[in-house]
Amino acid sequence: MTGRLRAPTGRYGGKSAAQRQAERRRRFLDAALQLFGDTPGYRATTVAALSDAAGLSTRQFYEEFRTLEDVLAALHLQVNAWAEDAVRTAAEGTRDLPLPERAAAIFRAYAADVTADPRRVRITFVEIIGVSPRLEEQRLARRARWVDLICAEARSATERGEAAPRDYRLGATAFIGGVNGLLHDYSAGWVDATLDEVVEELVRQLLALLRPPGWSPAAR
Incomplete structure (x- = not known):
């Protein structure tokens, strides 16, 4: 056809x-x-x-x-768009908060949206994997969009003196991989923790990325 x-x-x-x-x-x-x-x-x-x-x-x-793959592609983008809307709404509402509180609010919004429906988790982290080169490219491109969002937040935090100045792309890529893995395992029941505990762990990891040992806002 x-x-x-x-x-x-x-x-x-x-x-x-x-x-x-x-x-x-x-x-x-x-x-x-x-x-x-x-x-x-x-x-x-x-x-x-x-x-x-x-x-x-x-x-x-x-x-x-044209094909069922087209449906899966559209659904994958839709699920990610829902999560991104939740994140951007949380970010907009916490613009004036200190970095730890802002990060917690953003990740709470993301985690709540993604895990609210187990079907969304499966679409995002399971069904999209290994379908075709086209969908793999889409998955990686969509993940890169999340990396860009983290890098933008890191740059803003750096400008406010709340984070160490550095290139965050590699660290953000590794962090997003951890976010995806932890939320998938939580949703599958493989993690013995509450969602709040999962979010707290993600926030700790992000803050450790933004504020490495030996650096603090006061040190600047």
């Missing part, structure tokens, strides 16, 4: 073609969150099963997507 089938145009049932298309897409993504993020998982889901779960037809599927 070289492209999607052409969707109908014009108004129907009081909704424009664009509104109907957006609703169909949402229904497919909602169904994918359930099937990919729970049972049977992405690799065992068919177009027919996804369409049935969405209450739509396979023809309507091909009007919105």
